[in-house]
Amino acid sequence: MVYLSHFEFPDREIEYNFTMNQKRTCYDTFYPFLVLSEHRLRELDFEPVTILYGGNGSGKTTALNVIAETLGLERDTLYNRSNFFEEYTRLCSCVGSGESRGKKRIPRMPKGSRIITSDDVFDFMLNLRSINDGIDRKREELFEDYLDTKYSQFTMSSMEDYEQLKKVCLARSNTQSKYIRRNLMDNVREHSNGESAFLYFTDKIKENGLYLLDEPENSLSPAKQQELLKFLEDSARFFGCQFIIATHSPFLLSMRGAKIYDMDEEIVDVKRWTELENVRTYYAFFQKYADEFERFP
Numbered sequence: 343m344v345y346l347s348h349f350e351f352p353d354r355e356i357e358y359n360f361t362m363n364q365k366r367t368c369y370d371t372f373y374p375f376l377v378l379s380e381h382r383l384r385e386l387d388f389e390p391v392t393i394l395y396g397g398n399g400s401g402k403t404t405a406l407n408v409i410a411e412t413l414g415l416e417r418d419t420l421y422n423r424s425n426f427f428e429e430y431t432r433l434c435s436c437v438g439s440g441e442s443r444g445k446k447r448i449p450r451m452p453k454g455s456r457i458i459t460s461d462d463v464f465d466f467m468l469n470l471r472s473i474n475d476g477i478d479r480k481r482e483e484l485f486e487d488y489l490d491t492k493y494s495q496f497t498m499s500s501m502e503d504y505e506q507l508k509k510v511c512l513a514r515s516n517t518q519s520k521y522i523r524r525n526l527m528d529n530v531r532e533h534s535n536g537e538s539a540f541l542y543f544t545d546k547i548k549e550n551g552l553y554l555l556d557e558p559e560n561s562l563s564p565a566k567q568q569e570l571l572k573f574l575e576d577s578a579r580f581f582g583c584q585f586i587i588a589t590h591s592p593f594l595l596s597m598r599g600a601k602i603y604d605m606d607e608e609i610v611d612v613k614r615w616t617e618l619e620n621v622r623t624y625y626a627f628f629q630k631y632a633d634e635f636e637r638f639p
Contacts, residue, residue: 343582344439345552349386352433354379373424377404383610389601390578394588396605402588406554410457418462457554466542540566550582559591567593592621
């Protein structure tokens with residue numbers, strides 16, 4: 343499914359004129375001006391899955407943030423939004439599915455469409471740890487409370503003691519572990535960082551939506567990256583999702599049917615995943631040691 347079919351960034355001349363008019367201000371950076379146009383990125387055409395490939399500083403994250411800001415997509419965490427971001431996005435234009443170019447109108451994306459960044463995933467994992475730390479502290483308190491309650495000399499003297507009576511009966515009629523489980527939720531954790539990160543994606547990505555993913559491979563093992571690859575492929579193929587992904591993961595770059603823009607090129611160009619420098623580097627490395635893999639499978 344394609345909800346966003348085309349996006350145009352301001353051309354170099356417009357950006358240059360704007361920054362020249364700002365030279366007398368107190369700002370020493372005009373980000374995101376002059377970032378994407380450095381590689382002459384003027385426009386992007388999208389498929390159900392479109393990938394922006396490139397190294398650090400190539401502008402792939404900037405492009406995602408500009409698209410998300412222009413479309414007003416949901417996001418969980420703040421980002422490096424400069425004073426010039428709003429002015430920049432006003433100079434952008436985009437086309438929704440089935441629309442013709444030339445209209446200065448922002449198409450409405452499906453409800454729930456969002457951008458997911460590495461910071462979102464990292465904050466989610468930190469929140470889980472904070473919750474679990476609190477649970478662990480409460481568990482220790484309950485251990486002590488169980489022993490104090492079970493072996494206390496309690497005599498009910500009024501109805502005001504009824505709640506305490508129930509507590510004593512619960513402690514005396516249950517083992518310590520059952521008492522803890524009755525009074526405390528299980529730890530939310532029970533997952534590795536990679537598993538927690540993967541759960542974040544499966545929770546946030548619903549049917550029929552546009553999703554911008556910024557380096558989703560972070561915190562994921564190679565096995566988990568392949569699991570995420572399958573989830574994204576199925577979401578695009580069967581559940582009406584469109585993805586624009588910034589990545590240099592060879593696993594995600596191999597996604598079936600993905601259109602890949604190489605943002606490391608002097609002029610941004612569309613390539614096959616097997617042509618990309620990062621992927622070729624991995625390929626050459628494993629070829630170098632192919633005999634060792636074959637001798638020791």
